[in-house]
Amino acid sequence: MVLITSVSRRLRTPLFLLISLFITVLTFAQVNLTYRLLNGYTLSSEASVNKNKPTVFVLGETEAFEKVFNPAVTTKRPDALNFTKETAIGIVLPPTTKPPKLSISKVFVQDSVLTVRYIRLADTTLTQHPQSIATQPFLLIAVPKHNFLKTKLVENGKVVQILKRPEED
Structure with missing residues (x-):
């Protein structure tokens, strides 16, 4: 009995440190999410977007999605x-006459923050007839449902927007 008590006292501190380290690693773990690009949609004219910077929408319900995106007429x-x-x-x-090339580089969740990283490249192709009508470029993806408190939008390595999840009643 004395031997068990002596061993348990000696192992208490290392065991506590090992459990603490394991919990810390789990807390800071980054979960990469699979995503798929959604095609066949246009931006609704009633969608509220920022004028001079990118806007991120996190849409988890059909009604909210239909207010922002409409099926394209194709x-x-x-x-x-x-x-x-x-x-x-x-x-x-933001609207532009030279639409950029957009691609998603990584989507992940870490510490209850969904991070969407994308790359924006300027369109450098020369055209005979430059576009005079401004278009509003956008990317639309679907990710598996996940619990997150904030969404961070990262363009070319720079954070451009952080969106908090709205409070539920």
Whole structure:
């Protein structure tokens, strides 16, 4: 009995440190999310976007999604979303006459913060007839539902917006 008490006293501090280290690693763990690009949608004219900087939309319900994005008038059907399993993330850039090339580089959750990293490249192609009508470029992706408190939008390595999840009643 004395031997068990002596061993348990000696192991108490290292065991506590080992458990603390394990919890710390779990807390700071980064979970990469799979995503898929959604095609066949246009931005609604009623969507509220920032004038001079990118805007991020986190849409977890059909009604909210339909207020911001509409099906495009094309022969192809828009990609379907399952809001019981997925959340839609929309990134809308300010209007421009030279639409940039956009691509998602990484989507992950860390410390209850969803981070969407994307790359924006200026379109350097020369055209005979420059576009005179400004278009509003956007990216629309679907990610698996996940609990997160904030959404961080990172463009070319620079944080451009942090959106807090709205309070639920």
